[in-house]
Each structure stands twice: as C-alpha cells, then as structure tokens.
Amino acid sequence: MSTRYLLLAEGSSGDPLYGKTMRGVLRYRRQDVAAILDSTRAGESEAGVPIVARVEEALPLEPTTALVGVVTQGGYFPPAWMELLRTCVEHGLDVENGLHVFLADDPELARLARERGVELRDLRRPPADLSTATGENLAVDATIVLTVGSDCAIGKMTVSCELDLEARRRGLRSVFVPTGQTGMVVAGWGIAVDAVVADFLGGAAERLVVEGGNRGGELLWVEGQGSLVHPVYSGVTLGLYHGSVPHLLVLCHEAGRTEIEGAGGGPHPIPPLRELVELHERTALPARPARVAAVALNTRALGEQDARAAIAAAEADTGLPADDPVRFGATKLVDAVLAAR
Amino acid sequence: MSTRYLLLAEGSSGDPLYGKTMRGVLRYRRQDVAAILDSTRAGESEAGVPIVARVEEALPLEPTTALVGVVTQGGYFPPAWMELLRTCVEHGLDVENGLHVFLADDPELARLARERGVELRDLRRPPADLSTATGENLAVDATIVLTVGSDCAIGKMTVSCELDLEARRRGLRSVFVPTGQTGMVVAGWGIAVDAVVADFLGGAAERLVVEGGNRGGELLWVEGQGSLVHPVYSGVTLGLYHGSVPHLLVLCHEAGRTEIEGAGGGPHPIPPLRELVELHERTALPARPARVAAVALNTRALGEQDARAAIAAAEADTGLPADDPVRFGATKLVDAVLAAR
Numbered sequence: 001m002s003t004r005y006l007l008l009a010e011g012s013s014g015d016p017l018y019g020k021t022m023r024g025v026l027r028y029r030r031q032d033v034a035a036i037l038d039s040t041r042a043g044e045s046e047a048g049v050p051i052v053a054r055v056e057e058a059l060p061l062e063p064t065t066a067l068v069g070v071v072t073q074g075g076y077f078p079p080a081w082m083e084l085l086r087t088c089v090e091h092g093l094d095v096e097n098g099l100h101v102f103l104a105d106d107p108e109l110a111r112l113a114r115e116r117g118v119e120l121r122d123l124r125r126p127p128a129d130l131s132t133a134t135g136e137n138l139a140v141d142a143t144i145v146l147t148v149g150s151d152c153a154i155g156k157m158t159v160s161c162e163l164d165l166e167a168r169r170r171g172l173r174s175v176f177v178p179t180g181q182t183g184m185v186v187a188g189w190g191i192a193v194d195a196v197v198a199d200f201l202g203g204a205a206e207r208l209v210v211e212g213g214n215r216g217g218e219l220l221w222v223e224g225q226g227s228l229v230h231p232v233y234s235g236v237t238l239g240l241y242h243g244s245v246p247h248l249l250v251l252c253h254e255a256g257r258t259e260i261e262g263a264g265g266g267p268h269p270i271p272p273l274r275e276l277v278e279l280h281e282r283t284a285l286p287a288r289p290a291r292v293a294a295v296a297l298n299t300r301a302l303g304e305q306d307a308r309a310a311i312a313a314a315e316a317d318t319g320l321p322a323d324d325p326v327r328f329g330a331t332k333l334v335d336a337v338l339a340a341r
Numbered sequence: 342m343s344t345r346y347l348l349l350a351e352g353s354s355g356d357p358l359y360g361k362t363m364r365g366v367l368r369y370r371r372q373d374v375a376a377i378l379d380s381t382r383a384g385e386s387e388a389g390v391p392i393v394a395r396v397e398e399a400l401p402l403e404p405t406t407a408l409v410g411v412v413t414q415g416g417y418f419p420p421a422w423m424e425l426l427r428t429c430v431e432h433g434l435d436v437e438n439g440l441h442v443f444l445a446d447d448p449e450l451a452r453l454a455r456e457r458g459v460e461l462r463d464l465r466r467p468p469a470d471l472s473t474a475t476g477e478n479l480a481v482d483a484t485i486v487l488t489v490g491s492d493c494a495i496g497k498m499t500v501s502c503e504l505d506l507e508a509r510r511r512g513l514r515s516v517f518v519p520t521g522q523t524g525m526v527v528a529g530w531g532i533a534v535d536a537v538v539a540d541f542l543g544g545a546a547e548r549l550v551v552e553g554g555n556r557g558g559e560l561l562w563v564e565g566q567g568s569l570v571h572p573v574y575s576g577v578t579l580g581l582y583h584g585s586v587p588h589l590l591v592l593c594h595e596a597g598r599t600e601i602e603g604a605g606g607g608p609h610p611i612p613p614l615r616e617l618v619e620l621h622e623r624t625a626l627p628a629r630p631a632r633v634a635a636v637a638l639n640t641r642a643l644g645e646q647d648a649r650a651a652i653a654a655a656e657a658d659t660g661l662p663a664d665d666p667v668r669f670g671a672t673k674l675v676d677a678v679l680a681a682r
Binding site for chain 2: 265
C-alpha cells in the first residue's frame, strides 16, 4: 500500500512560516495527500486538498500516515499534540514526525503503536553509525549545487526542488539531495542535518552527497539550511556547506526582507545581496572553491511588476542572473548553473 | 573527598595530538592528578606525575576518579578500553569520559558502577533542556573574548586559560568559559558544544556566556573549537562563534603549520594569517561585530630564536600584537585585548 498522508497542521495550515512542511509536501507530493487537519479552517481546501477538523473525518479519504506538518523553533512538541497523535495511532495511522523530540521515545505512544501495529517514524533521528567527515565527499563525480540564503524559511528547499525538476525535464541525471525533514518526506530519503551531533555535521553532509552520487546523479541539488548570517542556525549552515563540498551555489532571498526573522536579541540585518555573494564565496573551503551561479528571489509578497523590478535590481546588484523559479519557471536559473559548470 | 585523577592515556601519553586532554589537565589541574596510566611508558613521569602500567599500581596513590585522557577523531571508544574501564570501576573509581560514546549507556558498565557505588560522568552529554539561542547572549554585560584558530589541537583552550590566569593576576573579574571536555575538567563546569544537537549549537554557546556573566565575569575567555577553514569541524566553529557573540577574537596558530592536519580528501591549506584575520572579522554577526585583538602563536616546535622570528613575522603579516603566551607569558596578549576593549 503506498503512502497517503493526513497532514497535521492544527492552527497553522495558513501560516506561511510554520506550515512550511505542509506546503512543501503539497507542492511536490500532492498526489499522496489525502487530507489536511486544521480545525481552524475546517471545510476549506488547500491546493485542492480538503481540510478537516478531526482525524475521524479524514478516515473515509483513506490516509495511511499522519505527518506532523508544523515546524516549531527548537522543534519541541506542543503538549496538546500528543492527544492528537494518540488518536491517529488508535485509528491505525503510521506517524511521521520531523521535530527534534522523537515520538518513538514516548513510552505510552510507543506502546500504543505496537498494540495497533503502526510505525512511528522520527525523520530527524540521525543514522546510528554517523561520524565525522572523511574526505570522501571530494571524490563524488558530480556537479554539486547547494542553495544558500539570507534567512531561514525563504524557500531554499523549494528552489532546489524546482531546479532539479527542470534539469530532469532536460534529460539530465539530476538528483535532489534532502537535508531536512520536509525534503526527506518529498524525496523519501535523506538526513536532517540540523539534528545530528554537531561534530558530525560535515559527516552527515558528506554521506548525503556520496549517496546522491550513488543514485546516479551528475547534478546534485543539495537543499540548504539556515543562513551564514543567522544568529541561531549559522553553524548548521557552514557545516552543511563545507561537508557537501558544492562547486556552485544558488543564493536564495526573499525580496524586500531586510532583517532575519524570528531571532531574538536583534535587529539582525541582512547584508546586501552582493555582500552575501562575496561572503559565501569567501567562506568556501580552500580545497573546494565555490562560486554563486545565480540568485533565486522569492517574490511571493509582490505584484508581478514589482517582482520583475526586484529581479532586475538583484541582477544589477550582483551581476548574476536572477529569477523567481516558482513564479516564472526555473529555465533561467538552470541555464545559469549549467553555464557556470 | 576532593577529586584525584588517574589519567587514562594508554599508548598516547607522549602523543602531542591525542593526549591533549591529559596535557590540559596536567597543565591546569596538576595538583589533582595522582597518576597517569600508559603501559608503554611505565616507570617514567610526566610533569612530575608518575606513569604506571596497571590500575592496581596507581591505587596506593589514592586516585578517586579515572579520566579518559585520550580524544579520538569522531570520539568513539576503542573496544579494548572497555576492559580497562571495568577494572577502574571494580576498584571503586568514578569515571569521567569526554568521548561522544556515553559510558552510562553501556548496560554492563552501568550495572557494575551501580554495584560498586561509583559514578560514570559523561562530559559530552548535553544538558537535557538545551534548545535554540534566544538572543539573551547579546545582553551579557561583559567583554567576551573567543579564541579562534587555523586548525584543531593547536592550543586554543590553552591560550584562553593562560589569558584568564594573567587577567586574574591583574585583579580583573575574569572567567574562563569551557566549551569542550578538557576545559570542563579544568574548570569543573561547561558544555561540550561539539556534542549537542546541531540546531542547538548557538543555544549551547549562549548558555555558556550567560553563565560566565552570572559567575561575575567582566571578562569572559571563551574556549574556541575547530576552525572556520576546517573541512570537518567548521560548523561547530561558526555556531560557537555566533552563539558566544564575542566582542574580540584571539587568533591562534601553530607556527609553521601550512595545512589542516588529519582531515581526509585534502590537501586543505591554511590561508595566511592576515586572510584568517579578515575572514573571521568578515563572518561576525552584523549584530555583534568582532575584531581580532591579537595573534597567539604556538611555537613549541621551534628553538627560541626561530620562535621570536615567527612572532615578528606574524606581527608584520597582520599588523597585530603577537606572542606565544605559554612560552613567553601572557602579558602582551592581555595588554592587547584590554587595549582593544
């Protein structure tokens, strides 16, 4: 039986930041989504998928798996969710969870899951045999392209997916390399690098690009995480950068955003794009210099004319090709990456 | 009863890289070390501490605690060590362990420890309530000084300790902030930041500087980890950098070292010192700009004349005060830091 998801997004299915797992799955695995649970929007629909208030209402749509579609900062579980998860398990649904707290470690839920014969899959649980990077990453025979960005939650995973889809349309042996829980749901493999022991960040990133090569990729699109200028998550960003040894970078930015969002102690200003380009090229490993090939601009908040103006401004600022691959297609950015190879 | 250590350094007590925990403890807590265990050097001594071949031979010296004094890359336990640790526990010694593998998770050793009434202390076990950084770090009312460097195992902890000792000699309210297992043994508190969940790197560093402030420090010397140009550990380095929000940096380097040591897939060249200065200042958070105040040069491999020449060359290259604080005292570097405040 193939997976059919019930997306758990209680109270958040309309929130652009905290519903990002939900939106990623709706964009790239929509055919596998039976329903969305969010009592605050029951009766509506999202991307053609019905929104229900209770687990029981979703059952006629035959979901197999409840997916935690909300990501909270720090990744802990709101206590009220446990009751909802128990209800899912009682109805025979597997549960996939992308938070830092592992459901399988909850004795009561684990016992219930055993009784009902369902699986609790903790996407952020690192492989047990993970260790430090060995240098095998530098031997991967593929062009490695990492998305980097000015902040979290601006669409780095989306850009990697869109460029991968466009490259595959062109007949290239292209592989999307997932590094976070949403990417893992979309692609069905990967490691959530933000959840590994910090010393093993490079080792996790290395394992992912080696696996991407083993999957036959001549072009690997590595999902970026966080930002080098993010006060909370920059360690993950640099560990992933150095461990995935990209040849090329695609710099992602949300048009109009001038400060890191959701980080305390600020303001935390975002430097101009040309400075971000220089910063990223400057921080590449000497053993694997990397260039920014293009700028991917998220223009979702703008009208079309303003979006085109923002793209032109990004090109003028950086001297690089820029586009919004979701809004205007990925042709230009894939052209830029292939030209820079 | 105060702690008296038996340092377990089997086969490594003479190795400059892998005996670094041992050497750190010998330098800064020598008065609390009863003996060193290394059968390959039995009968010799190190820093005036006798080296023995077997645990039993150390018992007349009344150790209370066996300390794993060897750090391996990746931090796993050589299997042969387990037998040695069982012997220590059987003789009633507590065990402190700084590797990534936790002794308390070994059911047999844990059972044995309970039977004998001894403690297994895993220094790298992160606090259970750790989470992401909040911004509280930026409110710490102290001058924060982080050691950074060109590679691992070149003496960043040593430099932080030496500068702290010199500042305390001058009557300043100075606190050494430990971020790794050796520093934790030396100071009796801290978090091994390389062992936390990667997303919580900044949160761990933040907690440490907040604690340093709570301990009354007007000057916090934060022990650095890894290197921004290290292919394996750079994520830890940047997470610690941004999470500890230093005002000033002391750049540590081993004179004559031109490549990162022990990392696969290389060569991994070390950039010139002036480039390292610029790289570190360039990667500071916009909310907390940091300047390199001085260069700490490890000249242990050189004769005195060559050491003085290397220090002069570092000063000429960077335009900053440079010195080897272990060899020539910490006066000049502390002067430089205080002048840069």
